[in-house]
Amino acid sequence: MIYNEEFETLPSEALEALQLKRLKQVVERVYHTVGFYRRTYENAGVVPEDINSLDDLRTLPFTTKDDLKDNYPFGLFAVPMSNIVRLHASSGTTGKPTVVGYTKRDIDTWSVLMARSFAAAGLTKNDIVHNAYGYGLFTGGLGAHYGAERLGASVIPMSGGSTKKQLMILQDFGPTAICCTPSYLLHLAEQGRVMGIDVKSLNLRVGILGAEPWSERMRDEIEKRWDIKALNIYGLSEIIGPGVAMECLEGRSGMHVFEDHFIVETIDPVTGAPVPPGEEGELVFTTLTKEACPLVRYRTRDMSRLIKEPCRCGRTLTRIARLTGRSDDMIIVRGVNVFPSQIESVLLGIEGLRPHYQLIVDRRKELDTLEIQVEVGEEIFSDEVKVLQGLERRIARDVKDYLGVTAAVKLVGPGSLERFEGKAKRVIDKRRI
Numbered sequence: 001m002i003y004n005e006e007f008e009t010l011p012s013e014a015l016e017a018l019q020l021k022r023l024k025q026v027v028e029r030v031y032h033t034v035g036f037y038r039r040t041y042e043n044a045g046v047v048p049e050d051i052n053s054l055d056d057l058r059t060l061p062f063t064t065k066d067d068l069k070d071n072y073p074f075g076l077f078a079v080p081m082s083n084i085v086r087l088h089a090s091s092g093t094t095g096k097p098t099v100v101g102y103t104k105r106d107i108d109t110w111s112v113l114m115a116r117s118f119a120a121a122g123l124t125k126n127d128i129v130h131n132a133y134g135y136g137l138f139t140g141g142l143g144a145h146y147g148a149e150r151l152g153a154s155v156i157p158m159s160g161g162s163t164k165k166q167l168m169i170l171q172d173f174g175p176t177a178i179c180c181t182p183s184y185l186l187h188l189a190e191q192g193r194v195m196g197i198d199v200k201s202l203n204l205r206v207g208i209l210g211a212e213p214w215s216e217r218m219r220d221e222i223e224k225r226w227d228i229k230a231l232n233i234y235g236l237s238e239i240i241g242p243g244v245a246m247e248c249l250e251g252r253s254g255m256h257v258f259e260d261h262f263i264v265e266t267i268d269p270v271t272g273a274p275v276p277p278g279e280e281g282e283l284v285f286t287t288l289t290k291e292a293c294p295l296v297r298y299r300t301r302d303m304s305r306l307i308k309e310p311c312r313c314g315r316t317l318t319r320i321a322r323l324t325g326r327s328d329d330m331i332i333v334r335g336v337n338v339f340p341s342q343i344e345s346v347l348l349g350i351e352g353l354r355p356h357y358q359l360i361v362d363r364r365k366e367l368d369t370l371e372i373q374v375e376v377g378e379e380i381f382s383d384e385v386k387v388l389q390g391l392e393r394r395i396a397r398d399v400k401d402y403l404g405v406t407a408a409v410k411l412v413g414p415g416s417l418e419r420f421e422g423k424a425k426r427v428i429d430k431r432r433i
């Protein structure tokens with residue numbers, strides 16, 4: 001089913017005309033309301049009047065996560081705080097998160113985009129949606145919640161965690177759709193097996209899964225274990241949250257980008273040069289309708305390719321292929337985005353630790369695990385076991401407090417971790433996704 005038939009099936013000329021009209025408006029607005037854009041455009045020698053075609057977008061500078069960090073927390077907002085009705089945040093590259101704001105109309109736009117996403121998964125107002133994305137600063141929970149309500153479906157605001165309770169609700173309330181990360185859905189199946197629950201016999205029909213990388217292999221596994229259709233949903237807080245792109249039930253290959261609200265480009269992550277459709281590059285998005293935090297040419301660091309071929313579902317929207325990785329070192333552990341630099345700043349705030357560390361990510365019983373190995377000086381390493389254990393606990397607590405992720409910490413003696421001549425390899429990712 002197509003939620004906004006008119007906008008999701010526009011012929012390309014009409015879509016491009018709409019995009020150009022909206023692009024001109026957004027560039028004009030950020031230039032006049034956000035100091036950051038005014039400065040970067042002046043430095044680049046461009047003015048809003050230079051935008052006369054969609055191709056002219058390429059003359060504008062990129063926006064990066066560092067720009068958001070430099071303007072922390074509200075420096076990129078294009079409206080006064082009195083017009084902001086909601087704030088969300090995701091991990092930044094340092095201890096500080098990336099903050100985004102929404103006006104009333106932004107929340108409305110986002111709800112519609114999520115309603116479109118659910119409709120693409122075949123949902124209607126007759127469905128019951130079990131929403132196990134985390135509620136809070138993370139955009140997954142509330143994003144999916146408002147979208148399901150907008151569609152008129154019945155939403156169960158489960159949030160994350162409490163796996164046994166989730167299984168009880170799945171059995172008792174009989175939801176027809178589930179929203180969560182793909183790894184969590186596998187974990188739920190695993191826990192169900194332990195509890196003797198036949199998850200295949202539940203009422204579930206479809207999973208709307210995203211927020212972390214996953215593979216076709218994982219899709220097969222999920223579909224087999226649950227006897228449901230598993231669909232991919234993509235988004236990021238900076239652009240709006242989930243609902244930037246969504247797979248449809250009919251195509252199930254690549255996610256339709258809601259191009260009446262976003263322009264998507266792919267670029268070479270090293271040179272910034274455009275990459276043609278069909279070839280892999282870094283995804284870059286421009287928001288066309290967002291009021292509170294419009295972003296022009298935002299570099300996502302997510303790697304994918306554009307699919308321009310028509311889709312069986314009838315939507316004319318460009319698709320993005322399943323993401324293949326990132327062009328930076330961000331990892332996603334149990335749905336939480338983590339940059340090694342964030343862990344580093346926690347470690348360096350603790351006395352006695354040396355600046356040599358390694359992060360080992362693995363997946364056990366379908367759950368991500370993170371181990372932090374960090375070197376300590378000789379004077380500490382030769383101390384009593386009790387002292388070492390106390391320090392490990394303190395590090396784990398600080399990491400949990402600052403980053404919201406659970407880690408096992410292992411202190412190692414001076415010189416025991418590998419040294420690197422060039423770029424240090426901080427992350428060993430053993431997950432077979």
Ligand code: DLL
Pocket residue numbers: 090091133138139140209210211212213214232233234235236237238241242243300302323326337
């Ligand atoms: O993860 C928004 C979201 C919530 C998407 C629920 C889908 C479902 P952030 O916390 O800002 O927002 O993290 C965004 O997560 O840049 C990708 O690297 C990764 N990501 C999101 N969806 C997918 C996906 C939400 N389907 C970052 N496949 C993005 C692979 C994904 N990676």
